[in-house]
Amino acid sequence: MTSTVEEILEYTKSVMWREGIVIEYSSSEPIHLVFKCLVEISEKITDNILVLDVLDILSMLKLNLDIAGKDTSFIHNLDVIKIGGNIKLGRIIGYLDPHQDITVYASKYSKILREYYETHKNIVYFIFGMEKLVHLQERKEAFELYATNYTRYVFGDEERVGIYFINRDIATRSLLLQVEEAASRVLEVIHEEGTLKIKIRKSPRLDDYGKEFKIPLEDLCHLKF
Amino acid sequence: MKLQLREFLNDIREGERIFIEYESTSHPELSLDGLVKWSNEEGMPLLIVDMLDTFHLFVQQLRFLGYSTHHLENLCVIKGGGKVEFGKVIGRVRIMEEFYVQLKEYTDAVRLFFEKVKSDKAVIVFLGTEKFMYSFQESSYRVEEYFEKVVRSPLFKGNMIFVFALKGLMSAQVKALWHESSTRVLEINGRGDRFFIKKAPKLDHLDGVIEL
Numbered sequence: 001m002t003s004t005v006e007e008i009l010e011y012t013k014s015v016m017w018r019e020g021i022v023i024e025y026s027s028s029e030p031i032h033l034v035f036k037c038l039v040e041i042s043e044k045i046t047d048n049i050l051v052l053d054v055l056d057i058l059s060m061l062k063l064n065l066d067i068a069g070k071d072t073s074f075i076h077n078l079d080v081i082k083i084g085g086n087i088k089l090g091r092i093i094g095y096l097d098p099h100q101d102i103t104v105y106a107s108k109y110s111k112i113l114r115e116y117y118e119t120h121k122n123i124v125y126f127i128f129g130m131e132k133l134v135h136l137q138e139r140k141e142a143f144e145l146y147a148t149n150y151t152r153y154v155f156g157d158e159e160r161v162g163i164y165f166i167n168r169d170i171a172t173r174s175l176l177l178q179v180e181e182a183a184s185r186v187l188e189v190i191h192e193e194g195t196l197k198i199k200i201r202k203s204p205r206l207d208d209y210g211k212e213f214k215i216p217l218e219d220l221c222h223l224k225f
Numbered sequence: 226m227k228l229q230l231r232e233f234l235n236d237i238r239e240g241e242r243i244f245i246e247y248e249s250t251s252h253p254e255l256s257l258d259g260l261v262k263w264s265n266e267e268g269m270p271l272l273i274v275d276m277l278d279t280f281h282l283f284v285q286q287l288r289f290l291g292y293s294t295h296h297l298e299n300l301c302v303i304k305g306g307g308k309v310e311f312g313k314v315i316g317r318v319r320i321m322e323e324f325y326v327q328l329k330e331y332t333d334a335v336r337l338f339f340e341k342v343k344s345d346k347a348v349i350v351f352l353g354t355e356k357f358m359y360s361f362q363e364s365s366y367r368v369e370e371y372f373e374k375v376v377r378s379p380l381f382k383g384n385m386i387f388v389f390a391l392k393g394l395m396s397a398q399v400k401a402l403w404h405e406s407s408t409r410v411l412e413i414n415g416r417g418d419r420f421f422i423k424k425a426p427k428l429d430h431l432d433g434v435i436e437l
Binding site: 141182186 | 251252277278290306307308360392393416417
């Protein structure tokens with residue numbers, strides 16, 4: 001059965017501040033549309049939308065949205081922390097070089113984030129590309145340890161919702177499992193025979209287990225929140 | 226066989242080790258909550274050995290589930306790595322130090338706990354050990370050494386040990402050693418409100434289910 005906009009909104013309303021949500025996808029899923037829908041929903045509750053743009057993924061999302069004929073002007077209003085990459089989009093509040101040692105850029109990252117949290121409240125934070133950074137380090141385990149430690153440390157700590165987009169085909173198993181563990185919700189996006197399925201794999205509401213949303217791909221382009 | 230958590234806990238004898246594996250998407254904190262409440266009612270002191278802020282994760286998840294976490298605030302905690310202070314932190318283990326320094330800091334903290342609670346019986350809960358071991362589990366020698374000096378440590382004679390571990394991180398050797406060194410092995414189902422008994426000293430418990 002196809003899910004309605006009301007059902008999706010109803011579900012997003014159950015999300016509490018301070019939650020961490022993992023959204024898992026593979027390289028062929030239309031996450032540019034999922035991202036746009038989530039930004040539209042977030043704009044209803046806050047002006048403070050922050051994006052972690054790792055290795056220019058934001059420009060890939062914009063490109064896909066442009067080609068699909070969607071309005072991408074909302075991207076100019078996003079606050080952006082860039083890690084690597086060359087294409088500047090949104091209001092850049094910090095830039096980090098991922099080719100440095102993780103211990104060096106991680107402390108800069110947490111400083112930028114702390115300053116942002118001090119001046120902004122009710123933040124929706126879209127975190128893209130964490131799984132790609134692992135591969136830029138000589139010692140993968142060191143990155144995994146640092147990144148997962150940090151994810152655990154910030155879990156539930158500020159008035160914000162953290163949304164981790166993770167490409168499950170790129171992520172190392174250790175990173176994926178530990179980020180899932182340190183999240184209150186895990187959703188899986190799967191594209192199957194003309195339908196986009198969003199499976200709920202983890203939730204603080206135990207009744208949600210096993211539920212899924214189904215949206216026909218043709219409707220996904222026209223969803224209005 | 227179906228058991229309530231309480232029935233299962235009442236069946237455990239001193240000196241046992243119980244290994245509990247959970248999935249990244251389940252709620253193992255529900256069983257920690259049950260275990261702490263049980264130990265309070267039994268008047269058994271409880272110590273948390275918390276590696277890499279895993280205890281903090283469990284507490285936050287309970288909050289999102291709508292549970293009160295007051296009864297966890299007074300628990301004694303030994304922290305290995307991690308930054309979040311929750312509970313009464315009675316000792317720290319610097320995990321970047323070499324093994325024998327870690328071992329000393331750890332055994333000192335455990336002794337301090339037994340002096341503090343004035344009891345020689347306790348429930349000891351290990352959280353996040355699998356994350357810590359992940360960093361050295363390619364070395365089968367170090368894994369064996371860890372089991373000899375830490376897991377089977379005589380410090381814990383007469384106590385009940387519960388080890389919670391995230392599934393999928395452990396090497397085959399680590400997992401096999403935990404299973405062998407434990408008297409009971411449990412697996413938590415998808416949501417976290419049921420366990421499956423994978424190993425038990427009494428055969429009628431084997432393949433049984435525990436409900437919260």
